[in-house]
Amino acid sequence: MLGTAKVVDRALGWVLAALMGVAVVNVLWQVFTRFVLADPSSFTDELARYLLIWIGLLGASYAAGRQMHLAIDLLPTKLTGFPRFYLGVLIEACIFLFALSVLVIGGIHLVVLTLMLGQTSAALHVPLGYVYLALPLSGLLMMFYSVGAVVTHRVALREWEARIERAGETR
Amino acid sequence: MEWVDIIVLGCSFTILLAVGVPVAFSIGISTVLTMLLSIKTGPALTTVAQRIATGLDSFTLLAIPFFILAGQLMNRGGIAHRLIEFAKALLGGLPGGLAHVNVLAAMLFAAISGSAVATASAVGSIMGPRMEEEGYERSFGAAVNITAATTGLIIPPSNILIVFSLASGGVSITALFLAGYLPGILVGLSLMLVAGVLAVRKRYPVAARTGWREISKRFLAALPSLLMLVVVMGGIVSGVFTATEAAAVAVLYALVLALAYREITPRDLPQILLSTSATTAIVLLLVGTSIAMSWILAYESIPQNVSLALIGLTENKILILLIINLVLLTVGVFMDITPAVLIFTPIFLPIAVQLGVDPTHFGIIMVLNLCIGLCTPPVGTVLFVGVGVAQTSITRVMRPLLPLYVAMIVALMIVTYFPGLSLWLPRLFGAQ
Numbered sequence: 001m002l003g004t005a006k007v008v009d010r011a012l013g014w015v016l017a018a019l020m021g022v023a024v025v026n027v028l029w030q031v032f033t034r035f036v037l038a039d040p041s042s043f044t045d046e047l048a049r050y051l052l053i054w055i056g057l058l059g060a061s062y063a064a065g066r067q068m069h070l071a072i073d074l075l076p077t078k079l080t081g082f083p084r085f086y087l088g089v090l091i092e093a094c095i096f097l098f099a100l101s102v103l104v105i106g107g108i109h110l111v112v113l114t115l116m117l118g119q120t121s122a123a124l125h126v127p128l129g130y131v132y133l134a135l136p137l138s139g140l141l142m143m144f145y146s147v148g149a150v151v152t153h154r155v156a157l158r159e160w161e162a163r164i165e166r167a168g169e170t171r
Numbered sequence: 172m173e174w175v176d177i178i179v180l181g182c183s184f185t186i187l188l189a190v191g192v193p194v195a196f197s198i199g200i201s202t203v204l205t206m207l208l209s210i211k212t213g214p215a216l217t218t219v220a221q222r223i224a225t226g227l228d229s230f231t232l233l234a235i236p237f238f239i240l241a242g243q244l245m246n247r248g249g250i251a252h253r254l255i256e257f258a259k260a261l262l263g264g265l266p267g268g269l270a271h272v273n274v275l276a277a278m279l280f281a282a283i284s285g286s287a288v289a290t291a292s293a294v295g296s297i298m299g300p301r302m303e304e305e306g307y308e309r310s311f312g313a314a315v316n317i318t319a320a321t322t323g324l325i326i327p328p329s330n331i332l333i334v335f336s337l338a339s340g341g342v343s344i345t346a347l348f349l350a351g352y353l354p355g356i357l358v359g360l361s362l363m364l365v366a367g368v369l370a371v372r373k374r375y376p377v378a379a380r381t382g383w384r385e386i387s388k389r390f391l392a393a394l395p396s397l398l399m400l401v402v403v404m405g406g407i408v409s410g411v412f413t414a415t416e417a418a419a420v421a422v423l424y425a426l427v428l429a430l431a432y433r434e435i436t437p438r439d440l441p442q443i444l445l446s447t448s449a450t451t452a453i454v455l456l457l458v459g460t461s462i463a464m465s466w467i468l469a470y471e472s473i474p475q476n477v478s479l480a481l482i483g484l485t486e487n488k489i490l491i492l493l494i495i496n497l498v499l500l501t502v503g504v505f506m507d508i509t510p511a512v513l514i515f516t517p518i519f520l521p522i523a524v525q526l527g528v529d530p531t532h533f534g535i536i537m538v539l540n541l542c543i544g545l546c547t548p549p550v551g552t553v554l555f556v557g558v559g560v561a562q563t564s565i566t567r568v569m570r571p572l573l574p575l576y577v578a579m580i581v582a583l584m585i586v587t588y589f590p591g592l593s594l595w596l597p598r599l600f601g602a603q
Binding site for chain 1: 187188189190191192193194195196199200203213216217218219220221223224227228229230232233236237240412415416418419420422423440441442444445447448449450451452453455456457458459505507549550552
């Protein structure tokens with residue numbers, strides 16, 4: 001599980017770095033075509049917006065995997081042992097359920113709906129459904145990472161138990 | 172407005188936050204739960220998903236990752252270092268010199284970066300050890316750095332003002348940026364005043380004054396960094412660039428400078444780009460879920476009801492602004508600035524506008540107010556970063572922070588009740 005997480009991490013990391021790089025070049029190209037070529041590019045605005053959706057959603061799952069999202073961690077840091085473990089599982093379960101229901105189920109619904117309506121973007125002529133694919137994809141990654149986080153919590157719990165046992169023996 | 176809905180929304184949100192569910196997910200989950208009370212499951216989930224995606228579908232928002240990226244490139248030391256040397260040449264000779272240097276350096280860094288966190292880490296990591304070397308207490312230096320870094324969000328460019336522009340439904344970013352200058356400088360001066368008095372009382376050493384020759388030398392060294400301010404803000408104010416384009420140009424400029432100063436090599440770029448994406452995504456997920464939540468708030472007509480209740484309480488503009496400020500100060504203690512701006516702008520802005528407060532002015536009040544919360548536990552991103560780079564603890568830094576909070580609150584009151592301070596520059600440049 002944790003080995004797979006590393007591979008996913010690396011792949012996702014490269015995708016995110018690439019998306020951000022393309023986003024910068026894209027807007028610089030917009031500036032360049034307007035000022036230097038005096039012939040404003042027609043697609044940069046749209047591409048920039050769609051890139052942002054993908055960066056935001058895929059990045060959010062990456063950040064979830066790294067436990068980077070802002071949280072009030074007063075309670076978790078006060079607890080140890082089993083209570084800490086169960087609280088950790090509860091928090092991950094919330095993230096898992098949100099990712100499953102809203103991002104995956106709601107997202108797939110949205111993708112199917114927009115594809116059926118045949119909506120395409122104005123400049124690039126991409127079906128909008130493909131743009132929204134970022135939602136379920138991000139949701140799946142988040143679910144994967146929250147399972148990984150539970151595994152990590154379990155490891156921490158085992159270590160805690162071993163420590164307590166050792167402390168008991170020395171006493 | 173259904174009371175059940177509001178209770179479900181409020182309680183679920185508070186409980187989720189309190190047990191430690193990340194803020195963005197707490198917002199999303201409580202929104203879904205509230206929706207399920209009146210909308211069928213399938214459409215509710217699709218609506219929230221759609222709000223999140225369309226919320227991010229914004230060219231303007233793209234300015235945020237670009238300013239973060241430019242900040243990360245400048246964070247590598249070369250630029251911060253030169254700004255600090257310049258600030259030191261100017262103010263190092265005053266009583267409490269290094270404290271003033273820290274504040275001025277933070278303000279200068281703020282004027283080219285859009286983030287308080289970047290300012291706190293870039294300036295703090297250099298200033299901290301120096302202040303300690305000259306006999307300043309570590310916790311004092313950290314406290315000054317933490318509060319001064321918040322000018323990063325008030326002095327333009329500023330990511331949070333972009334978020335406010337979005338949440339307010341289109342207050343001009345140019346006007347907001349221009350409006351931030353004088354209040355940002357006021358905050359800086361108030362901090363300098365208090366920090367200076369404290370430093371004199373503690374008899375911290377005073378360095379020799381710097382000659383004009385040295386000052387001009389330091390200025391020339393800092394000039395390429397300071398020129399970034401001209402490119403970015405000049406471009407936006409003159410209408411040559413949109414904020415997003417200016418931010419992209421800032422990235423290019425910062426990249427060239429960082430490469431020229433040999434702070435980074437092209438091989439560092441993927442890591443910097445990735446960390447920018449991740450940092451941005453944290454903000455963007457908050458933006459997405461907060462937009463879903465403001466939709467349900469509007470659906471329940473909560474903003475209208477809050478405004479009716481407040482105006483029923485008193486019609487005194489001064490009093491209502493005071494109440495709003497007190498509520499926001501409390502919110503800021505427990506909530507990060509981004510979700511706070513996204514959730515409370517739709518609630519409070521209509522009241523303020525009804526009372527005749529200019530929306531641009533209100534944006535500055537709100538951001539300055541919530542900046543104070545960034546320096547307080549339990550949720551204070553700037554506090555955490557500042558304490559982290561100074562390698563001290565929150566408990567130790569609290570004491571020197573207290574008088575600095577007072578300085579910020581006084582500045583907040585002045586900014587709130589003297590609209591001209593915020594509105595003079597935007598009017599001067601016709602940005603309103």
